[in-house]
Amino acid sequence: MHDTVRTTEGTNGDAAKLTRKDFVSDQEVRWCPGCGDYSILATMQRLMPQLGHKKEDVVFVSGIGCSSRFPYYMNTYGFHSIHGRAPSVATGVKLANPNLSVWVITGDGDGLSIGGNHLLHVMRRKLDVNIILFNNRIYGLTKGQYSPTSEFGKKTKSSPFGALDYPLNPIKIAISAEATWIGRSIDVDAKHLSEMITAMDQHRGVALLEVYQNCNIFNDHAFEDFVNRKVRADRTVHLEDGKPIVFGADNDKGIRLNADGLPEVVDIGKDGPTDDLLVHNAANPNAGVAFTLSEMGFPEFPVPIGVFRSIERPTYDRLVTDQIAEATERQGAGQLEKLLHAADTWTVE
């Protein structure tokens, strides 16, 4: 009954002729030199013409944080709102006009600290928006306090003796809220990032993409252990739908579930045949396995990159629109006159 992949014909008119430059605004970019935000911005600006939206149909909504300045740099409609509330602002933008392509840009503080609840609820409602969470595991804009994704024990300005809060994992939160598309990528891997952004744009539903983003000022090298080119192949694993989960520079390692449902790393060829490897199913009716994968992390496991979940559900904006259409069909288009008289009336002469 509902399309779950957005067809682009409708908006593809002149959009096809646009170039990267059309999406670059006239504002000077003001992140610190070397910040991971630059590469994400560059990827988005490069990709936009290919996604086939008209410039005027695209809205970037953000909260507050370094990452949340993103909308200023995109020559589309943009709303740099208040701290943590981008998902709700986006809900209003999208519900009021479901034809818009709405993007939410948020940070680990903005999206998981003050804005955690809005993020949770926009995901459970399955509004058709694309959410990119720039996870640098630190509060950048306020100059370096630990964030909800900072590692336990981290020493920062506000935790000089080490943070005592256990971190949150945005992928887990998204799975528990039943977001319909859930992915993870890396700021510096422009190719993978482009794939992910393209996929989330094509997905009709609520899409959350976590991007590991380096803050070279307050949390430099936060992901270096597994993002560094030298080790990346061995310390990350790409989730590819319908394929057995393998990784390693020589594709020589894989993941399987043991009898208790726990993940294990297997050396392919050494520990046995490859046919007991876990085959990734992003549309698994039970999200338990995706959750199991989300628990994998360095150093025990390679860090999963790619699409954790991609399922189909009618979107909130569509349901809202349909309900209005149905009511209108059933009751007729509302007339003010009628509404005013919709009660027991009497006449005084």
Added chain:
Amino acid sequence: MHDTVRTTEGTNGDAAKLTRKDFVSDQEVRWCPGCGDYSILATMQRLMPQLGHKKEDVVFVSGIGCSSRFPYYMNTYGFHSIHGRAPSVATGVKLANPNLSVWVITGDGDGLSIGGNHLLHVMRRKLDVNIILFNNRIYGLTKGQYSPTSEFGKKTKSSPFGALDYPLNPIKIAISAEATWIGRSIDVDAKHLSEMITAMDQHRGVALLEVYQNCNIFNDHAFEDFVNRKVRADRTVHLEDGKPIVFGADNDKGIRLNADGLPEVVDIGKDGPTDDLLVHNAANPNAGVAFTLSEMGFPEFPVPIGVFRSIERPTYDRLVTDQIAEATERQGAGQLEKLLHAADTWTVE
């Protein structure tokens, strides 16, 4: 290094002599006749003397909602705070005095709607508090709007044509936040409820208990399909640590995971031997299997009741206390004089 089960000796002095009546306050109970809240209250009042806390060491903190009136009826310390904020108020209460036994009472609206973020964060921090979420799948106090746990399509005052929000599952949220103890019970099953409350009290860590609670005024029979005595044995399944997961009036059915990690119901003896049944491990190092179980629901599956997770982690309050103790040991107890002079000083004569 840290105890993960609270020993009661310390607080057991005169507490042993207390009776149910000692925990009944002088306030008239003001829930609607027939409300499920009564049985939960009665169970708590009956159980308290056995838990071995001194009355003065117990604090009930709640938000706003019918359920949140609970503290008024317990003759302990109590704080009926504001909507959604009980977890944060409790954080202050407990951090300021870690010796207190702190209980948070919340509803599906209070805890998962306005208070969702605080609930998430208190769980991820693993503060040693016991949270009971009265889930009646409705806003009771405001007279019957759908809540974040209401089923899709539910018609209520605020959704006359059916709610379009997909529901949240509190167990999933707790798993994703890595709460250390997670359980579910039923208002009318006083025995099971007692077991759960006792277990969560003994657990040192953050414990979330979801209680299916009937609101006979605005959402009567919400859980009738599987809670009704006639069908309960066949439509619920008790999770018991270390035991294969079986259910049914004659214990004739069980749950196993298939090769893809998905749960299946098996007829014991018919579909094969019982040794491939899933053995419940509440302390599983990977929470993926617990998540898989949390996805089970009526009518496809029996509804799991009991303890989903019970793991050991140093608690937030303990970590905070320890960090202070360590700093004090290392730096010496702070002296105001010293603090005032802790800078480059100069003297004017």
Added chain:
Amino acid sequence: MSTTDAESTSTRPDPARTEVESVTIRFCGDSGDGMQLTGEQMTYTSALGGKDLATFPDYPAEIRAPAGSLPGVSAFQLQFSSFDIRTPGDAPSVLVAMNPAALKTNIEDLEEGGWLIVDEDAFTKTNLQKASYEKSPLEDGSLAAYRVVKLPITELTKNAVEGTGLSTKQSVRCKNFLTLGILYFLYDKDPEPTLQWLTKKFASKPELIEANTRALKAGYNYGRTIELFTSHYTMKRAKLEPGTYRRLSGNEAAAIGFVAASVLSGKPLFYGSYPITPASDILHFLARYKNYGVKTFQAEDEIAAVTASIGAAFSGALGLTGSSGPGVALKQEAIGLAVMTELPLVIANVQRAGPSTGMPTKTEQADLFQSIVGRNGECPVAVVAPATPGECFHYAIEAFRLAVEHMIPVFWLSDGYLANGSEPYRIPAIEDLPKINVHTRTDPEGFKPYARGENGQGPDSLTRPWAIPGTPGLEHRIGGIEKSDIDGNVCYDPMNHQHMTDLRQAKVDRIAENIPDAEVFGEEKGKVLVVGWGSTYGAITSAVEQLQNEGKSISAVHLRYLNPFPKNLGTLLSNFETVLVPELNNGQLLFFLRAKFLVPARGVNKVQGKPFRVGELRAVFEEALGA
């Protein structure tokens, strides 16, 4: 049943009737006793009978407190009259008390010598205990000041409905209709409309129609048959403006008004809200109006509600958010965002007694400070406040007119008393409703997001254009950081900040040119001027009118625009020797009047969760008049 029908079953001639001008009745009983329904039927019947009227429902705080308990008492008061009235009456002259708890919590208000009708069957030992009565007040002489009519209402009801197939429990629930029948007879009302209503209401349950019909008729005939009352009453029709009337509560009026704003502006309505007493009904009503294109969003909290509405406003909808005091407190940071981004937004606040959770079901006017100045920074907004349930409709339209024409957030302030109270409301002709001038920008030529006036195509030279996503060539970015004028870029320049701060204030001040002068009730000069706002209108005006009729030099101004004030207000204030400001708070409007106009105005304040009584205001005004 018509009165003729009723007559045919009667054994006695109709009594002689005393003509009265106005009557105040209060029904009270257990939440389960159907007192609200009873009151509403009495209201409806009185309205059809051509009376002017006003009502005041008073719900218990508990959803369903234990039967018979003091907190479980529910009450409904109405005044109906053959002349123009504006309040549901101070002290009831008739009190109907269905049980001891209801008697206990309401008897104080009954006027001396008033009628007290009680169900004596409900005065059981248990019920007396629940109401903390040691002895039955029906027997201890404590009710000597009233004309007590003790009736076995429960018994009578059971007998009346016997044979309709209802269980005892169901039968007993008809006792409110039996009581209503008695009152219909006492006040010469036609039971027919209620009988028709019953038929519609219980269309699918004929046994309930039958039982309630019987109960009503039984009550009516009982009233006629037995010498219950020493007097019987009748009342002339009120002289009301000709037209079609309906009953309208403040919350329903608001909902319809906001829909009307949508129709009048041609922009769809978006309502972001989170349930809260006493504002929830606005959500409930609007959720039904889907065929008007209304989108209701029940958010996870008030912050999500307001920010979604701001997003919707950016997207070109009429962004509306509604709540009550504590919820509005949570919205304030976001309202600042709407001020900074100069988006149209209406914030409906149905005030309740505070502070904090306060007394959610009780009324108060203590959020005026919060509305006008309760945000961080210099953050001016406009504020309007309806004075009657019917005005809730008109000022809903007005709020959006100002928001859209000035690109600014507007507070719409109601309260629990307006929200639940209702009045006969003359339905206006659609063509008499105000126009709303929307100036949406579409021309990309020379577009600047923070351009003003003509350039911005706004109706006011300070208004910036509404440039809506989806419009080609108007791509732009807005946000909560200070913006340069015209360009709308992030800007930290000191002089720009001064300029924008002044501009935002000027935008609000400029609204004074777009609203009517304040009207004076009475002479434009004189001894005492009473200045009020919001739901106190009825009580203030009634008290002032009484004194005017006695020739006193007293006038009233009731403000519907609280920020900015109407242009003529300063002059008006200076025309009187004494300025009194009655408010259901500790003096908030008072504060603004004194600070702005430096007039030695004095407050008349009541913070009891209850509206003013006409009498108590009159006394204060008399004192000020030196009478």
Added chain:
Amino acid sequence: MSTTDAESTSTRPDPARTEVESVTIRFCGDSGDGMQLTGEQMTYTSALGGKDLATFPDYPAEIRAPAGSLPGVSAFQLQFSSFDIRTPGDAPSVLVAMNPAALKTNIEDLEEGGWLIVDEDAFTKTNLQKASYEKSPLEDGSLAAYRVVKLPITELTKNAVEGTGLSTKQSVRCKNFLTLGILYFLYDKDPEPTLQWLTKKFASKPELIEANTRALKAGYNYGRTIELFTSHYTMKRAKLEPGTYRRLSGNEAAAIGFVAASVLSGKPLFYGSYPITPASDILHFLARYKNYGVKTFQAEDEIAAVTASIGAAFSGALGLTGSSGPGVALKQEAIGLAVMTELPLVIANVQRAGPSTGMPTKTEQADLFQSIVGRNGECPVAVVAPATPGECFHYAIEAFRLAVEHMIPVFWLSDGYLANGSEPYRIPAIEDLPKINVHTRTDPEGFKPYARGENGQGPDSLTRPWAIPGTPGLEHRIGGIEKSDIDGNVCYDPMNHQHMTDLRQAKVDRIAENIPDAEVFGEEKGKVLVVGWGSTYGAITSAVEQLQNEGKSISAVHLRYLNPFPKNLGTLLSNFETVLVPELNNGQLLFFLRAKFLVPARGVNKVQGKPFRVGELRAVFEEALGA
């Protein structure tokens, strides 16, 4: 290096020095140029040299804007003086600009004929472009009004540090110390303390000690060697009160003050906060004071922060929460809960420019309305505001003294200017600090949670007891619903609500008995009275003093207590013909003064994200004096 050392490497005799009374210097450059550090060292050295001084750091809004860009400019201004000063100076007489962007954004402020020192090496084509200069201002004659000293600072630095093993990039970073050396010579300062500081600071990096030492000395000698300046200066020691001094910024003072309140009351400090500019440093400081038993809780948002602090207060800690304007807006609902539950709570608000996100790094005083009346319902709290960085310490203690002695929430209002500014602060003797009387209830006999005064054991007859969980026999329940007095049970009784509303107000009013009268700076009667609050103290008092010294009839009152006002305020206001109220907002204190005392006070308002300059105030005051 001591001055003697420096002399030994000199080739010329020391120049003759002009004695000056006060100097204002501003360092500005790229965020990466170390201007804050340079300013701080100059400050420290001046302080050790016995000067009075005041500083004003001005950070860029960006974390690290692109090098050389306009938004990336960071500045630090200080005034040092041989007499009593209270502000960091209006217009600098010396401007040090490290690049074109810094020059562009700061040159306007330099006084005519002032010294402009620039690093000519930084005036490259690229840098000029980044600063949007078409031509080099060093060449186009546009700087003719100033005494320009162009120096190849980058080159000089590279040469000076050559051979220390630093990379070119590292070498260049020493240029701030070279510049500092030049200024030390110009103003006759002893470089020794800075050299010692370097040794401590870079203990683990000897090459950095060496390089910076060389740079500093090179600058010093360069200043002496080359005929850079036409004048050289010296200054007498200021007459300061004897004692031990330190530098103290407002935020650090606050943190220490709150710890002091904990020590003085014997109650542990709990700080619930969520980072926000410019309040975050209070969290950073307090997080270090764990050995003082301080518990800091970095919450998930401001609401969690304040509610945790309320929970901690219930549990017997000193509950403190801190934020800036937008964050405080979010806390308001919860502050209402603290008012209703009558718990001690201190809310620290380090104000910044608003509305909405506004200009986070800029200062403003526009949250006074929000503090006093910005909540739902009648919800009174106390408000105090320090006037100087040092007072941030004293009023931190005072805020808790009032909170605990009156069981009430207290706002403590600072702003970005106080927070980051610093002054020489005479360290008080512990025994001179005020006492805080905590009256914790322990006796279960006759205990009632909302009992008052003696019964409640409070110091004030309206104070309810602090009954802390863990205390046997005091089990009780509190909450946000209206409470009956004494008992503290949920209560909807109308007269109780009136009583409790009045009581909550009376509790605040009563504080006037527990605070000192307002002090007048100048005569107690006269022509013009200037009333201020908060960080404008220095500018106001300086301007008033100048006029007083000229024999003008002008006095000043600087309020530290904003709610309630000191008891003598009304009388003071009535003693003057004209009352002026300078504020960095649109007239908020003004509003309260006019409304409360009906005085025709006039505002002097500036909303530019910047403090007042002495000169601009002086001009306004003069006008009011009719001069």
